[in-house]
Amino acid sequence: MGLAGGAVGRRADHGFTTVVRRAMRYLLPEFLSDLNSGHNIRATVFVQCGAMYRADGPEAFKPVGETEFVNGVAAMCASGTYGPIQACAGIVGHVDLTAGAVVSEVLEAALENRG
Numbered sequence: 001m002g003l004a005g006g007a008v009g010r011r012a013d014h015g016f017t018t019v020v021r022r023a024m025r026y027l028l029p030e031f032l033s034d035l036n037s038g039h040n041i042r043a044t045v046f047v048q049c050g051a052m053y054r055a056d057g058p059e060a061f062k063p064v065g066e067t068e069f070v071n072g073v074a075a076m077c078a079s080g081t082y083g084p085i086q087a088c089a090g091i092v093g094h095v096d097l098t099a100g101a102v103v104s105e106v107l108e109a110a111l112e113n114r115g
Contacts, residue, residue: 028073028087035085045090046070060099064109067093 035041054065074088095106 028076028082031087032082032085035087036083041085043086043089045092046073046088047092048094050094058102060096060102060106061109063094063096064106067091067110 035044048063048066050066052066052069053062055062070088070091074086074091076082077085077087077089093110095103095110097103099106
């Protein structure tokens with residue numbers, strides 16, 4: 001078995017995907033609960049994980065939905081309403097660079113949603 005319970009030779013996900021699959025929900029309240037469990041975490045960086053994609057529209061633009069969602073989480077934390085932790089202070093998104101001429105438009109859409 002691998003680090004996250006998968007077969008040897010598979011990419012390790014360090015538990016995050018296992019938690020999401022088991023709980024079927026891991027949003028801001030759950031994340032803040034983990035962050036406030038005795039650690040001195042002041043900010044986090046979100047890395048693309050394939051969640052909250054747009055349900056419709058051109059395929060190349062669907063990952064922009066994840067950036068939109070995560071930017072909303074970042075704005076919630078930046079308000080101070082949820083405490084001092086700046087969750088999603090940085091966002092590493094995804095754009096399929098093999099999508100052709102539309103790539104620049106997708107990059108622009110993602111950048112517009114960065115906060």
